[in-house]
Amino acid sequence: xxxxxxxxxxxxxxxxxxxxxxxxxxxxDRVQSGDILAEVETDKADVEMEAFGNGVLRxxxxxxxxxxxxGALIGVIADPxxxxxxxxxxxxxxxxxxxxxxxxxxxxxxVPPQPRREDHAERSPSPSxxxxxxxxxxxxxxxxxxPQPASAVTAPGDGxxxxxxxxxxxxxxxxxxxxxxxxxxxxxxxxxxRRDVEAAGSTPAVTAGAAAPQRxxxxxxxxxxxIALTPMRxxxxxxxxxxxxxxxxxxxxxxxxxxxxxxxxxxLNGLEGQPKISVNDLVVRACALALLEHPGINASFxxxxxxxxxxxxxxxxxxxxxxxxxxxxxxAHAKSLAQLSAESRDLAERARxxxxxxxxxxxxxxxxxxxxxxxxxxxxxxxxPPEGAILAVGSVRKVPVxxxxxxxxGRRMAVTLSCDHRVMDGAMGARFxxxxxxxxxxxxxxxx
Amino acid sequence: xxxxxxxxxxxxxxxxxxxxDPRVFVIGEEVGLYEGAYKVTQGLLKDFGPKRVVDTPIAxxxxxxxxxxxxxxxxxxxxxxxxxxxxxxxxxxIVNSAAKLHYMSGGQFNVPIVIRGPGxxxxxxxxxxxxxxxxxxxxxxxxxxxxxxxxxxxxxxLKAAIRDENPVIFIESETLYNVKGEVPDDPxxxxxxxxxxxxxxxTDVTVIAYMGMMYRAMEAAEELASEGISVEIVDPRTxxxxxxxxxxxxxxxxxxxxxVEAGAGFAGMGSEIAAFVTEQAFDDLDxxxxxxxxxxxxxxxxxxxEKAKTPTKEKIMDAVRRVCYANRS
Numbered sequence: 098x099x100x101x102x103x104x105x106x107x108x109x110x111x112x113x114x115x116x117x118x119x120x121x122x123x124x125x126d127r128v129q130s131g132d133i134l135a136e137v138e139t140d141k142a143d144v145e146m147e148a149f150g151n152g153v154l155r156x157x158x159x160x161x162x163x164x165x166x167x168g169a170l171i172g173v174i175a176d177p178x179x180x181x182x183x184x185x186x187x188x189x190x191x192x193x194x195x196x197x198x199x200x201x202x203x204x205x206x207x208v209p210p211q212p213r214r215e216d217h218a219e220r221s222p223s224p225s226x227x228x229x230x231x232x233x234x235x236x237x238x239x240x241x242x243x244p245q246p247a248s249a250v251t252a253p254g255d256g257x258x259x260x261x262x263x264x265x266x267x268x269x270x271x272x273x274x275x276x277x278x279x280x281x282x283x284x285x286x287x288x289x290x291r292r293d294v295e296a297a298g299s300t301p302a303v304t305a306g307a308a309a310p311q312r313x314x315x316x317x318x319x320x321x322x323x324i325a326l327t328p329m330r331x332x333x334x335x336x337x338x339x340x341x342x343x344x345x346x347x348x349x350x351x352x353x354x355x356x357x358x359x360x361x362x363x364x365l366n367g368l369e370g371q372p373k374i375s376v377n378d379l380v381v382r383a384c385a386l387a388l389l390e391h392p393g394i395n396a397s398f399x400x401x402x403x404x405x406x407x408x409x410x411x412x413x414x415x416x417x418x419x420x421x422x423x424x425x426x427x428x429a430h431a432k433s434l435a436q437l438s439a440e441s442r443d444l445a446e447r448a449r450x451x452x453x454x455x456x457x458x459x460x461x462x463x464x465x466x467x468x469x470x471x472x473x474x475x476x477x478x479x480x481x482p483p484e485g486a487i488l489a490v491g492s493v494r495k496v497p498v499x500x501x502x503x504x505x506x507g508r509r510m511a512v513t514l515s516c517d518h519r520v521m522d523g524a525m526g527a528r529f530x531x532x533x534x535x536x537x538x539x540x541x542x543x544x545x
Numbered sequence: 546x547x548x549x550x551x552x553x554x555x556x557x558x559x560x561x562x563x564x565x566d567p568r569v570f571v572i573g574e575e576v577g578l579y580e581g582a583y584k585v586t587q588g589l590l591k592d593f594g595p596k597r598v599v600d601t602p603i604a605x606x607x608x609x610x611x612x613x614x615x616x617x618x619x620x621x622x623x624x625x626x627x628x629x630x631x632x633x634x635x636x637x638x639i640v641n642s643a644a645k646l647h648y649m650s651g652g653q654f655n656v657p658i659v660i661r662g663p664g665x666x667x668x669x670x671x672x673x674x675x676x677x678x679x680x681x682x683x684x685x686x687x688x689x690x691x692x693x694x695x696x697x698x699x700x701x702x703l704k705a706a707i708r709d710e711n712p713v714i715f716i717e718s719e720t721l722y723n724v725k726g727e728v729p730d731d732p733x734x735x736x737x738x739x740x741x742x743x744x745x746x747x748t749d750v751t752v753i754a755y756m757g758m759m760y761r762a763m764e765a766a767e768e769l770a771s772e773g774i775s776v777e778i779v780d781p782r783t784x785x786x787x788x789x790x791x792x793x794x795x796x797x798x799x800x801x802x803x804x805v806e807a808g809a810g811f812a813g814m815g816s817e818i819a820a821f822v823t824e825q826a827f828d829d830l831d832x833x834x835x836x837x838x839x840x841x842x843x844x845x846x847x848x849x850x851e852k853a854k855t856p857t858k859e860k861i862m863d864a865v866r867r868v869c870y871a872n873r874s
Binding site: 283292 | 800827828829830831832867870
C-alpha cells in the first residue's frame, strides 16, 4: 500500500537537474524515512538525499553517474511484496546504464529483493522531528492501516515556483532565515510543514568528494579541446545573463584612503589570541554597518514592490578552481570583526571543499566581490539577483597622494557599487559609499 | 460533591431553581403526571404542585407560545421538548418571538425562557428523531445555545440558563442521561454561559467536540497517545456565545485543529470554528483545520448504516493523524 516515489529533489533555487554521484543504499536495502539514500551533485554542491518513506528500496531507476531532471522518478521505496510495476512503468524507459552502474539496477522489478536488516539501524540519522512525528516502527505497517495516499516526494518547486508551506512553517522559516525554496516538504502534495523547516535548520546536507575539472595534459599537435561544463560553470553561464540583461545596472565608484584601516588591522593582528583580520573583513563590517543606515541598498526588486531587509545577510564571493560560489554570512550587521573573520574563513574554506550546506548558499541581501589579492585596480561586478546591489573591491595599493605639504605615499582602495536601478538611484548609491568610506577611513567606528 | 447521573443533575438543577425563585415553572408534554419522557422532571409535580409543573396537549407551538408570553410578563418558564426534533413545530415562536421581542419592543420586554430537551443522534431513533438541532438555533441572533456534556455541566449550565435574562436553547442527549459524574452540591454552583473547558491537555492537536462526540474524541485520544500523538480536547459547552478565546489559545499551543460534530458538516459548527481559527490563528496553523462530521444524509434506522453516517472513533483518529502528518507508511 505504501509506495514512495523517490524523485530527484530540488536542492537549490536554480537546480534543474542533478547527477547521482553514488547510491548509499542498494536495491533490497531496508530504508527508513530520513535515511540518506544517495549523494547528488547539483550546480552548487554535493548534497545528500534523504528518504521520505519507509520500506525497501525496491528499484533504482537512475544509476550512479547518470543525471536526472528535478522531479524525475529515480527510485521506488515500497514494502517487499508490493507490486510496483505500475509506478516503475510511469517512469518510462530507464536511462541507459553507464559503465559504472551496478548490475543490481538492472534487476527486474518483479523479483522481491531480500530485505537486508543488518545495517539500516546504524545508518539512520536521528529522526529528531518533534512530537508530531512519533518514531516509526521499523517493521512495515499492517496492510489495513487506512486509506492514506502514498506520500510521494514532491519537489517543492513543482507548482511553477510557488512553494506550498503551512502558515506555521512559513512563520518559522521567516524567523530562522530558512529559504523555503530549498526545503523538501513531507506533507500532502509536498507541503512544507513545521518539522521540515526545523529539520532544514539542522541538515548535514553536503559531503565532499566532487571531482575537480580534469586537467588534461595538452597533446602536441592538438589545436583546441572542448571542456564539458561543470554544473557550476553551467549555472554561472545561465544565471549571469539573466542578471545582466533584465537588471538595469549602474555603477558608482569611490576611492577610499586605507592608511588608518591598514594600521588598525596591523595592530589587531599583533594581538595574541585574536583571529587574523583581513581587509575584506573590514570591508564586510563597514558594509554591514552602512547597510543598516541605508536600507534602500539592502533591498530587492519584487516585481510590484521593493523588499527592504532589516537584517544584513552578506554574500561573499569565493573564487574556486572551476568557478565561483557565494556563501552567505548571516546577520553580518550583528557580528564583531572577530566573528566575521572566523565565519567568513570557515565559509570560504568549506566552499573550496564543497562542503557548504544548501541553506548557506542562499538568502543574501547584499554581496561583496573582492579581487584585491590579484592586484586589481578596480572592476565592476554583476548583481546576483534577487539582491539589489553588489560591491566590487579592488586591491589596497600604495599610490602617490597629494597631502597638505606636497606629495606623499598613501594606501588607496577602489570600490565600485553595482546597483539595480529598479530599486535605487545614483545618489542613494553614492551616499551609501560615502558612509562605507567614512567607516573605513575612521576605522575605530568599526570597533564600536 | 455527590456522584449522580446527568438526568439527576438536571432534576436537581430544576428543583434548586424552583425552590430559589417562585417565578420558575416547568411546562411541556408529560412533564407532570408521567414525570417526563426521560424522567428529568421526576417528583416535581408532587413537590411543587400543578401550578408550577404544567402538563400540556401535544402542541409544541402552543405551549412554547404560552411560555414566551409568561416570560414577557415576568415569569421564568422552563419549556421541555420531549425531543428537540419536535421544536421544529415551535420554530416560529422561538425564532420570531422569543429571539426577537427584546429587540423589536425596544427593550420593553425581555424573554427569560429556557427551552430544554434531548437532541442529537442516539440509538436507532432514525431520520426524524436523531437530528443535531443546535444548528437551527445558533444561527438566529438573540438565542443562546447550550450543549452540556457532563452531569456537572448539566447542572451548572441549566441553572445559569434559568437565571439568564434571555432565551436559552438547552439541548441534552438521550445517550448521556445515564452518564454519572461528580456534581457540586452548592445550590449556588453555576457555570457561566460562554465558557469552554479543556477536557484533556495535550500538545500536538486540538480536538473540539461536545456531547457524545466529546466522549468519542476522548477514546480516540487515549488510543492516539499510544502512537505518540498528544491530543488536547476542548469542549465548547456553550455554542452561542462561543468561547473562541479558549479554542484559539489551545490551537496556538498545538498548531492543529480537528472539529468533531455529529450533524452534517455543511455550514455546521465545524465550519464556524474552522473559520474563526483560520481568521485568528492563521500563522499558528501547521495544517488545515479538519472537520469530522456526520454524513450529508438522513439518519438511517439500520444499525450498520447509522454507524456509517456518524463520526466514529476511527474517523476521528484518521483526521488527527492527517493533521499531524502522521499517517504515512
